[in-house]
Amino acid sequence: MLDDADRRILRQMQADPGASSAQIAERAGLTSATCWRRIERMQAAGIIRGVRAVIDWHALGYEVEVSLRIILDKSQPRAFEDFADAARKIPEVLEIQTLLGQVDVRIALIARDLAHYHEIYRSRILTLPHVTDIDALMHVARVKYNNTVPL
Incomplete structure (x- = not known):
């Protein structure tokens, strides 16, 4: 092609x-x-989907990055859809991934500091629908990050 x-x-x-x-x-x-x-x-053909600005969120005052591994109540017929619809509305959520295996969803989110993260977690993450368990992983360092495709 x-x-x-x-x-x-x-x-x-x-x-x-x-x-x-x-x-x-x-x-x-x-x-x-x-x-x-x-x-x-x-x-x-959809090979080039767009050109975008990459904004350094650290430069905007966001210092905390957290990955949340979430298990959903899969006995609920719309658990994934309801969860994703609600999680998309949280501005600090940068990425939502659905997974196969023990963990159903991974969310990447940013916060200004730990107090801000705590507020997001308590008021918005814990209220997301169909959540049965959450495991939080605080990012310490990004060892490799590359969005380029080998051509």
Whole structure:
């Protein structure tokens, strides 16, 4: 589906998401028109879903990151849907993952400090529907983080 030129374009977009299509074309060894057509084709195919700003939440005063491993009451027919609908409404929740295994859901959330985390946990997390158990993991350090895809 992708040829070498498409991969070069994608590598350039990952390396510098703010680059113009002309800059990407030059770096990928293509004409601007060819590069733009290929980018449009990959967008239409859903390969490129968008370009976004990555905001450093530490710079905005959030110092605490927590992963919550949650077990739901699966005897409730809409346990996952009800839980996800309610969890999506918590602004500090950055990610919600459903899992197979002993843990049903993992939530990643941020807070300004421990007092703020405590408030979020008591007033919003503990009130989420169908929760039977929660295990909190406080992040200490991010050893590796990479959103780039090997191309």
